[in-house]
Amino acid sequence: MNVEDVKNRKVTIGVVGLGYVGLPLAISFAKKFRVIGFDINKNKIEKYKEGIDVTNEVGNEAVMNTTMEFTSEPKKIKEADFVIVAVPTPIDNHKKPDLNPVVKSSETVGKNLKKGAVVIYESTVYPGLTEETCQPILEQQSGMKCGQEFKIAYSPERINPGDKEHRFETITKIVSGMDDETLELVSELYGSVLKNGVYKASSIKVAEAAKVIENSQRDINIAFVNELAVIFNTMGIDTNEVLDAAGSKWNFLNFRPGLVGGHCIGVDPFYLTYRSEEKGHLSELILASRRVNDGMGKFIAENVVKKLIKEGLVVKGAKILILGLTFKENVPDLRNSKVMDIIKELEKYDVKVYARDPYADLEEIKREYGINIDTNEKNEKVDGIVLAVKHKQYEDLTIDDLKNMLKEDRKLVIDIKQIVNKKEAEQKGIDLWRL
Numbered sequence: 001m002n003v004e005d006v007k008n009r010k011v012t013i014g015v016v017g018l019g020y021v022g023l024p025l026a027i028s029f030a031k032k033f034r035v036i037g038f039d040i041n042k043n044k045i046e047k048y049k050e051g052i053d054v055t056n057e058v059g060n061e062a063v064m065n066t067t068m069e070f071t072s073e074p075k076k077i078k079e080a081d082f083v084i085v086a087v088p089t090p091i092d093n094h095k096k097p098d099l100n101p102v103v104k105s106s107e108t109v110g111k112n113l114k115k116g117a118v119v120i121y122e123s124t125v126y127p128g129l130t131e132e133t134c135q136p137i138l139e140q141q142s143g144m145k146c147g148q149e150f151k152i153a154y155s156p157e158r159i160n161p162g163d164k165e166h167r168f169e170t171i172t173k174i175v176s177g178m179d180d181e182t183l184e185l186v187s188e189l190y191g192s193v194l195k196n197g198v199y200k201a202s203s204i205k206v207a208e209a210a211k212v213i214e215n216s217q218r219d220i221n222i223a224f225v226n227e228l229a230v231i232f233n234t235m236g237i238d239t240n241e242v243l244d245a246a247g248s249k250w251n252f253l254n255f256r257p258g259l260v261g262g263h264c265i266g267v268d269p270f271y272l273t274y275r276s277e278e279k280g281h282l283s284e285l286i287l288a289s290r291r292v293n294d295g296m297g298k299f300i301a302e303n304v305v306k307k308l309i310k311e312g313l314v315v316k317g318a319k320i321l322i323l324g325l326t327f328k329e330n331v332p333d334l335r336n337s338k339v340m341d342i343i344k345e346l347e348k349y350d351v352k353v354y355a356r357d358p359y360a361d362l363e364e365i366k367r368e369y370g371i372n373i374d375t376n377e378k379n380e381k382v383d384g385i386v387l388a389v390k391h392k393q394y395e396d397l398t399i400d401d402l403k404n405m406l407k408e409d410r411k412l413v414i415d416i417k418q419i420v421n422k423k424e425a426e427q428k429g430i431d432l433w434r435l
Contacts, residue, residue, distance in 0.1 A: 001117075006188045006189050006192065009033055011033060011082060011189075012033065012034045012079050012081050013034070013082045013083075013189075014038060014079070015035060015036070015084045015086060016038050016077065016085045017085060017086040017087035017101075018037050018044065018045075019039075019055060019086070019087075020057055020159055021157040022039075022084070022086035022087075023037075023048075023053070023058060023063075024058050024159060025157075025168050026084075027063070027068065028168050030067050031067075032192060036068070036071060036076050036079060038071055038073075038077060039070075040072060040108075042072045045070050045071065048063055048070045051063050051064030056331060057159075074108050077109060077112035077113070077114075078112045078114050079114070081114065081116070082117065082118050082119075082189060083119045084122060085109065085120065085123060085134075086157060088101050088123070088335075089124050089125055089267075089271070090263065090267060090335075090336075091267050096270070096274055097125075097270065097271050099129075102121070102125065102129075102133075103134075103137060106141075109141075110137055110138040110139070110140065110141025110142045113138065113150055114150075115144060115149050116150065117150050117151075118151045118152070118186065119150065120152075120153045120154065120186060122154075122155055122156060124156060124157070124211055124215075124271065125212075125271060126208065126212060126272060126274060126275035127212070128208070128275070130152060130204050135152055152177075152182070153176060153182050153183070153204070154176045155173055155176065155190060156208070157211075158174075168193075169194060169195055170194075170196060172194070172198065172199055173190050173194055173198045173199070174207050175190055175201065176206065187200055211268075212269070213272065215264050215268040215269065216268065218255075218265050219260060219265050219286070219290065220285065220286065221253060221255045222256075222293060223293050224289075225239070225255045225256060226257045226296055228257070229435050230299060238434060239257055240256070240434055257435045258416060259293075259337075259338035260338065261327035261328075261335075261336045261337045261339075262327040262328060262335060262336055263333070263335045266293065266294075266327075266338070267336060269286050270290065272286060273286050273290075294338075296341075297340070297341025297345060300386070300414065301341070301342045301345030301349075304346060304412075304414055307431065308384065308412070311410075311412060313383055315349050316351075317350060317351075318351050318384070319351075319380065319383050320351055320352070320382060320385070320386060321355070321382040322339065322343065322354070322356075322386045323355075323357075323394050324356075325337060325340075325355055325356075325373070325389065326359055326389055329391050330359070330391055331359060334360055334361070334364055334365060335368075339355075340369045340371060342388065343355065352374075353374070354375065354380075354382065356376070358391060358393050359391065382405060382406060383407060383410050384406070384414065385412070385414065386416065387415045387417060388416050389416075390417040390419055394419060399421075399428045399430060411430050413425065413432050414435075415432060416435045420432055420434075422434070
């Protein structure tokens, strides 16, 4: 296989892992190449074959019309000249990298690896993992020697779930390879479908490090404004008004306080700190930022309780409606959703929590978090509302809509995502608390 084979579309691409990252990537490549999409989740594969996009990232029409071959049969990977691994890289209960998905997928790929193929990892990992962990697995399972009978590369994903502007085809993609020849092959491959081209990293480790600091940087900046929110709350100052004022300076960074969940910003920094500790350095700033952001659910819940007390209400048995459960707006992804932290904390005070979400799978919440969600289908009036996720369905809620959900003499609205107009809320008698 050479660059001309890629230019002439004479190669087959296998994508391992068809979730929020793998599916958009595979759909894009299938417009120009033969693509085999593999996932171990047979139910997901059947949904794709029916033309149903379970990720809500590309839409049913794109899935229905793609030329990609969907399969849960590992042997199909043997037909691929390029194998792109796009599986999750979560953390365990001790905040340590859970490498099981990337290890298992490497074993599967290794057992079904075509001689001369290039294996490209997209999963977020710590610097060194591709070469130190994945490469030996591929060699052991395939019985082939890396660099002689197959090659490895790394091109970190930059998918932002729910973002309709920064799509796979419109971003600049970092690419790297184990040698110059591999780098050129991978550059040509990705460059053929990306409008803004690629950035060639000098090594696989540099590309791995670049990815993991992208999300760590955002985590640190959000932690700063979250800590400001905690500080200004003690002073009775509206944090968002402060940020609006400071934002009039030309070089002030526009970050806002909020819940930091999901499978990227809330997870990836732990991969860097884990590797850092292995090398003998404790990354105090990154870990401190993680502590701040992970504590925001508890902080919000405590302020709900304080507000109930100030209004003279009995906390035990108070009814609170939470609008939004996923980790971010307009996506069904519940992984590492910090809204669950609010629910769990409120339940410690024996608050009766109702919750709704137009995208969330309530059975998944029960499986993953052990929480039985009561959606309040009877539309029982509540003592307070928490606007937790900025779904488009909630952006259109008026003050009167919110008042209709509250008991007649209640007025508490907790606005985490700055959805409510503060002046209008005050004029209509709403006791608004904003993060």
